[in-house]
Amino acid sequence: xxxxxxxxxxxxxxxxxxxxxxxxxxxxxxxxxxxxxxxxxxxxxxxxxxxxxxxxxxxxxxxxxxxxxxxxxxxxxxxxxxxxxxxxxxxxxxxxxxxxxxxxxxxxxxxxxxxxxxxxxxxxxxxxxxxxxxxxxxxxxxxxxxxxxxxxxxxxxxxxxxxxxxxxxxxxxxxxxxxxxxxxxxxxxxxxxxxxxxxxxxxxxxxxxxxxxxxxxxxxxxxxxxxxxxxxxxxxxxxxxxxxxxxxxxxxxxxxxxxxxxxxxxxxxxxxxxxxxxxxxxxxxxxxxxxxxxxxxxxxxxxxxxxxxxxxxxxxxxxxxxxxxxxxxxxxxxxxxxxxxxxxxxxxxxxxxxxxxxxxxxxxxxxxxxxxxxxxxxxxxxxxxxxxxxxxxxxxxxxxxxxxxxxxxxxxxxxxxxxxxxxxxxxxxxxxxxx
Amino acid sequence: xxxxxxxxxxxxxxxxxxxxxxxxxxxxxxxxxxxxxxxxxxxxxxxxxxxxxxxxxxxxxxxxxxxxxxxxxxxxxxxxxxxxxxxxxxxxxxxxxxxxxxxxxxxxxxxxxxxxxxxxxxxxxxxxxxxxxxxxxxxxxxxxxxxxxxxxxxxxxxxxxxxxxxxxxxxxxxxxxxxxxxxxxxxxxxxxxxxxxxxxxxxxxxxxxxxxxxxxxxxxxxxxxxxxxxxxxxxxxxxxxxxxxxxxxxxxxxxxxxxxxxxxxxxxxxxxxxxxxxxxxxxxxxxxxxxxxxxxxxxxxxxxxxxxxxxxxxxxxxxxxxxxxxxxxxxxxxxxxxxxxxxxxxxxxxxxxxxxxxxxxxxxxxxxxxxxxxxxxxxxxxxxxxxxxxxxxxxxxxxxxxxxxxxxxxxxxxxxxxxxxxxxxxxxxxxxxxx
Numbered sequence: 067x068x069x070x071x072x073x074x075x076x077x078x079x080x081x082x083x084x085x086x087x088x089x090x091x092x093x094x095x096x097x098x099x100x101x102x103x104x105x106x107x108x109x110x111x112x113x114x115x116x117x118x119x120x121x122x123x124x125x126x127x128x129x130x131x132x133x134x135x136x137x138x139x140x141x142x143x144x145x146x147x148x149x150x151x152x153x154x155x156x157x158x159x160x161x162x163x164x165x166x167x168x169x170x171x172x173x174x175x176x177x178x179x180x181x182x183x184x185x186x187x188x189x190x191x192x193x194x195x196x197x198x199x200x201x202x203x204x205x206x207x208x209x210x211x212x213x214x215x216x217x218x219x220x221x222x223x224x225x226x227x228x229x230x231x232x233x234x235x236x237x238x239x240x241x242x243x244x245x246x247x248x249x250x251x252x253x254x255x256x257x258x259x260x261x262x263x264x265x266x267x268x269x270x271x272x273x274x275x276x277x278x279x280x281x282x283x284x285x286x287x288x289x290x291x292x293x294x295x296x297x298x299x300x301x302x303x304x305x306x307x308x309x310x311x312x313x314x315x316x317x318x319x320x321x322x323x324x325x326x327x328x329x330x331x332x333x334x335x336x337x338x339x340x341x342x343x344x345x346x347x348x349x350x351x352x353x354x355x356x357x358x359x360x361x362x363x364x365x366x367x368x369x370x371x372x373x374x375x376x377x378x379x380x381x382x383x384x385x386x387x388x389x390x391x392x393x394x395x396x397x398x399x400x401x402x403x404x405x406x407x408x409x410x411x412x413x414x415x416x417x418x419x420x421x422x423x424x425x426x427x428x429x430x431x432x433x434x435x436x437x438x439x440x441x442x443x444x445x446x447x448x449x450x451x452x453x454x455x456x457x458x459x460x461x462x463x464x465x466x467x468x469x470x471x472x473x474x475x476x477x478x479x480x481x482x483x484x485x486x487x488x489x490x491x492x493x494x495x496x497x498x499x500x501x
Numbered sequence: 502x503x504x505x506x507x508x509x510x511x512x513x514x515x516x517x518x519x520x521x522x523x524x525x526x527x528x529x530x531x532x533x534x535x536x537x538x539x540x541x542x543x544x545x546x547x548x549x550x551x552x553x554x555x556x557x558x559x560x561x562x563x564x565x566x567x568x569x570x571x572x573x574x575x576x577x578x579x580x581x582x583x584x585x586x587x588x589x590x591x592x593x594x595x596x597x598x599x600x601x602x603x604x605x606x607x608x609x610x611x612x613x614x615x616x617x618x619x620x621x622x623x624x625x626x627x628x629x630x631x632x633x634x635x636x637x638x639x640x641x642x643x644x645x646x647x648x649x650x651x652x653x654x655x656x657x658x659x660x661x662x663x664x665x666x667x668x669x670x671x672x673x674x675x676x677x678x679x680x681x682x683x684x685x686x687x688x689x690x691x692x693x694x695x696x697x698x699x700x701x702x703x704x705x706x707x708x709x710x711x712x713x714x715x716x717x718x719x720x721x722x723x724x725x726x727x728x729x730x731x732x733x734x735x736x737x738x739x740x741x742x743x744x745x746x747x748x749x750x751x752x753x754x755x756x757x758x759x760x761x762x763x764x765x766x767x768x769x770x771x772x773x774x775x776x777x778x779x780x781x782x783x784x785x786x787x788x789x790x791x792x793x794x795x796x797x798x799x800x801x802x803x804x805x806x807x808x809x810x811x812x813x814x815x816x817x818x819x820x821x822x823x824x825x826x827x828x829x830x831x832x833x834x835x836x837x838x839x840x841x842x843x844x845x846x847x848x849x850x851x852x853x854x855x856x857x858x859x860x861x862x863x864x865x866x867x868x869x870x871x872x873x874x875x876x877x878x879x880x881x882x883x884x885x886x887x888x889x890x891x892x893x894x895x896x897x898x899x900x901x902x903x904x905x906x907x908x909x910x911x912x913x914x915x916x917x918x919x920x921x922x923x924x925x926x927x928x929x930x931x932x933x934x935x936x
Contacts, residue, residue: 091654091793101831102653200651206797208651215650215824216635216643218537219526219814341800344779358526359811362641362801365776372793379654379793389650389824396536 073106074386075142079134079160080149081114084174084201086121087371088147088378093123099379103386107145113137138163145170145385147378153177165189165197170390172381174201174374176275183282183289184401187393196390198381203276204229204350206366206373208380212354213283214395220356222284226322226495229331230273231348231368232260233299233319237333238346241307241316247300259348269298273321274331280352281323282394286401289394293406295330295469301490302333306420309448309461310335315418316343320495324413328406335418337497414466416445416494421460421479422487425453429484433460436482440475442467457486463494508541509821510577514569514595515584516549519609519636521556522806523582523813528558534814538821548572573598580605580820582813588612600624600632605825607816609636609809611710618717618724619836622828631825633816638711639664639785641801641808643815647789648718649830655791657719661757661930664766665708666783666803667695668734668754672768673781676742676751682735694783704733708756709766715787716758717829721836724829728841730765730904736925737768741855744883744896745770750853751778755930759848763841770853772932849901851880851929856895856914857922860888864919868895871917875910877902892921898929 078089092099092109100106112125113134131137134156137146146164148171150157157178164171166189173179179186179199190197200210204227208216213225228234232254239250251268254260266272274294282289299319310317315335320342323329336343341363345351350368355361367373384390394401423429434444448461464472476489513524527534527544535541547560548569566572569591572581581599583606585592592613599606601624608614614621614634625632635645639662643651648660663669667689674685686703689695701707709729717724734754745752750770755777758764771778776798780786785803790796802808819825829836858864869879883896899907911924 087793095656098656099654206794208647208797211646211651212643215819216646216815217811218818219534219811221530221533341779344776356811358522358807358814359641360802360805360807362643362799362808364797364799366797367795370795372795373797376652376654376791376794380651383653384650387824387826389822391822 071105071144073108074103074144075108075110076145076147076382077111077113077131077137077140077143078109078147078149079113079131079137080151081112081119081121082149083371084374084378085114085149086123087375088149089121090123091375091379099383103383105386107382107386111137111140111143135159135163138167138169143169145172145382147382148173148175151175151177153181158182161186162189165193165195168193168195170196170198170385172198172201172378172385174199174205174378176202176272176279180275180278180289180291183279183394184398188398190393191397196385197393198384198390199279199393200381201374201377203279204352204366204368205370205377206368207350207352207364208377209280209352209364210283211380212352212364213280214391217354217356217359217362220359222325222354222356224322224324224355225280225284225352226320226342227277227280227352228318228342228345228350229276229321229352229368230267230270230319231350232264232267233270233273234346234350235259235348236268237299237302237317237319240302240304244304244307246304247302268300270296270319270331273319274329277321277323277329277331281329282401284323285325286394286396287404288398288401290404290406293328293404295328295332297332299333303420303490305459306490309420309459310418311338312448313418313446313463314338315494317492318342322495326405328404332493334492335494340497414468416466417464417472418492418494419462419464420490421485422457423460424484424486425456425458426484429460432482432484433479436475436478437464439478440471442471442475469493506540506579508543509538509579510543510545511580511582511817512546512548512566512572512575512578513544513582513584514548514566514572515586516547516554516556517584518806519809520549520584521558522810523584524556525558526810526814534818538818540821542817542821546572546575546578570594570598573602573604578604580607580817582817583608583610586610586612588616593617596621597624600628600630603628603630605631605633605820607633607636607813607820609634609640609813611637611707611714615710615713615724615726618714618829619833623833625828626832631820632828633819633825634714634828635816636809636812638714639787639801639803640805640812641803642785642787642799643812644715644787644799645718646815647787647799648715649826652789652791652794652797655794657760657789657791659757659759659790660715660719660787661755661777662712662715662787663753663777663780663785664711664756664787664803665702665705665754666785667699667702668705668708669781669785670694670783671703672734672737672752672754675737675739679739679742681739682737703735705731705754705766708754709764712756712758712764712766715756716764717836719758720760721829721831722839723833723836725839725841728763728839730763730767732767734768738855738925740894741925744855744894745853746773747883748853748881748898749773750929752927753777757930761840763839767928769927770929775932849903851901852899852907853927853929854897854899855925856920857892858895859919859921860891860893861919864895867917867919868914871910871913872899874913875906877906877910904928
């Protein structure tokens with residue numbers, strides 16, 4: 067009911083798998099998408115590295131833009147869709163320039179927004195245009211629209227989620243096969259689920275980008291990637307799955323954002339019976355907690371051409387419908403800074419600890435002494451079998467403690483003579499949406 | 502960006518647990534809700550059966566409407582929220598009259614819309630007002646907004662879901678405890694999860710109301726409750742859970758809506774590993790399938806004051822924001838009629854069959870003969886232990902067949918001398934969002 071124009075002209079920069087899928091959808095489903103948007107969404111300009119590649123849609127009626135950075139300067143465009151990626155360089159230039167030129171921007175670029183979100187949202191405000199990024203967080207889950215619209219009447223207390231399909235796949239396979247991290251990573255790389263350079267995924271960086279954006283919208287936090295506490299999945303060993311299962315838990319990389327705290331992306335233990343623990347393989351999930359709703363959870367593909375294109379189309383339709391809100395739900399001037407002075411700490415939680423120790427008398431006494439000195443109390447302890455003088459795992463769960471207290475205890479524990487590897491610690495998250 | 506007024510005046514008819522929660526939210530969180538809506542949402546008039554009850558919010562500034570049916574006649578109201586319930590009577594009068602009087606209507610009344618949706622949507626169209634009903638389908642899951650907005654760029658192929666918490670609770674408990682339906686129903690009644698008169702829930706009617714609305718929005722079907730095929734959970738016996746588990750399935754009441762077919766609400770078997778099968782207890786879930794997204798699933802509370810109030814608030818905020826679309830996404834004149842001539846049949850599916858037969862030679866031959874005559878082929882067969890001349894369960898799964906072919910085979914099977922109870926048949930649904 068609110069559209070002003072009968073045609074919105076779209077420029078698309080970046081024709082990788084997702085960009086090409088967006089172009090195919092816009093060109094082959096024009097009537098249906100026009101009906102949904104209340105106006106025609108016409109793809110008129112494209113830019114990509116290789117002009118000659120056949121991408122499965124007809125480019126003959128479109129303007130080919132030699133240098134993607136020039137996209138923003140095309141007068142007739144109403145909307146620029148940025149599908150290039152990367153937090154700096156061309157992507158940043160295009161988005162900046164398009165906003166300044168008074169064009170709406172749709173992007174899937176989580177890194178860009180996690181690093182430059184405040185600046186770009188300010189530009190969108192100043193130029194009275196939309197900056198929409200549903201596709202940047204779990205394309206197959208309309209997480210941003212759920213926060214902004216479906217759950218708009220709630221005061222959020224916590225948004226958490228499994229936000230990286232590669233990590234979830236690796237953890238699922240490690241649990242199932244009992245294989246070591248390196249082997250499963252290699253398998254994931256062969257299957258195309260992980261990059262040759264896997265750091266962005268397995269070190270939790272990609273997932274933390276997404277968490278930054280969810281926290282910004284849910285709690286009015288200024289997006290600030292540097293304030294996020296991040297602990298990836300590299301330290302998880304096959305033996306941890308055995309112990310976690312014995313204790314009634316599953317290991318997942320979970321991001322948690324809460325009001326007034328730094329977002330945390332951590333490999334952690336979840337009760338086997340909670341809904342997030344049941345989300346396996348490459349699937350992603352986002353859990354929303356607030357009042358009055360209580361809790362609700364969405365599950366879907368985190369990546370892939372179709373799921374991500376679906377999110378881009380929803381943003382384009384919102385622009386057509388005039389359903390444009392401020393990028394982070396309120397003016398940038400009203401966003402709060404994240405308090406990152408104690409970014410390792412959320413609420414106190416119980417922890418899972420695994421130490422590799424020489425199986426000899428006195429070890430346990432030494433370790434528990436250190437914990438006691440840091441006011442950390444042990445809830446349970448597992449030491450399976452005996453193997454005198456060999457290095458064996460010693461597994462403990464603690465009562466609720468702060469992440470900083472634990473970190474300093476672990477430094478001391480690592481110096482003990484019998485401790486032969488860096489201790490592994492993972493928080494144990496509470497059971498939320500159960501069923 | 503689209504609101505015209507600085508205050509929207511709201512009248513609320515019905516102050517049960519949900520209505521009272523809506524009133525508490527509007528009165529105690531006025532500033533936050535106003536910020537979300539872009540204008541004040543002011544509750545100015547209320548109606549309920551008992552004026553004197555203390556419902557936890559201050560009514561002193563509100564107009565008390567003696568007869569709820571008069572709510573629509575109050576000139577100053579912009580929005581009427583109908584929380585009375587029931588498909589006829591006062592609720593129908595209020596909604597009709599409010600729309601005719603040019604007021605927006607927000608309701609949680611699935612029965613009303615499943616039966617009178619076309620008439621009411623026509624009134625909304627004619628009077629250029631909103632008729633919003635997010636709360637009518639699984640309050641804790643923003644299913645309608647997900648169809649309309651989050652997934653607006655998709656062509657839907659299937660919407661399915663667990664839409665009744667009472668049934669899901671009963672089935673979950675039956676599986677866990679091995680108790681009979683009647684015992685578990687009594688337990689659910691004691692806990693307040695089931696009504697004294699449980700038919701609306703356990704016969705699948707409430708869930709079918711909701712499915713009618715999902716199908717209408719996803720596929721542009723005219724809402725027509727009478728066209729829905731419904732098979733509730735009363736026929737499920739404890740023994741079915743044992744066999745289903747052995748075969749790798751879980752029993753759930755699942756609704757399925759697909760384009761061009763009558764929606765079906767059926768007790769059915771789901772692969773243990775699919776996401777819907779992992780949704781237990783009173784939780785609800787809605788699964789969306791379409792292109793380009795593939796599949797996505799949301800899980801949440803189906804009922805309860807907080808979850809339902811959250812959905813009502815989201816609708817009120819949409820009205821404030823001017824985000825009003827046609828009730829079923831397109832003009833009533835463009836909605837298609839559901840073809841209900843073969844409403845028992847969706848796509849052909851495999852079925853689970855359980856017969857209670859006298860354990861004697863020849864039974865199996867007789868049964869399989871009947872199936873063969875109806876072109877139904879058996880995939881697997883389970884007959885545990887031997888107990889000559891006693892009545893024992895005979896369980897089979899079939900290859901894909903139509904519901905009507907199976908229904909007519911079952912009529913013939915029931916006439917066999919050795920068959921001692923009405924055969925129980927449940928479709929086996931495919932594995933969709935897996936993980």
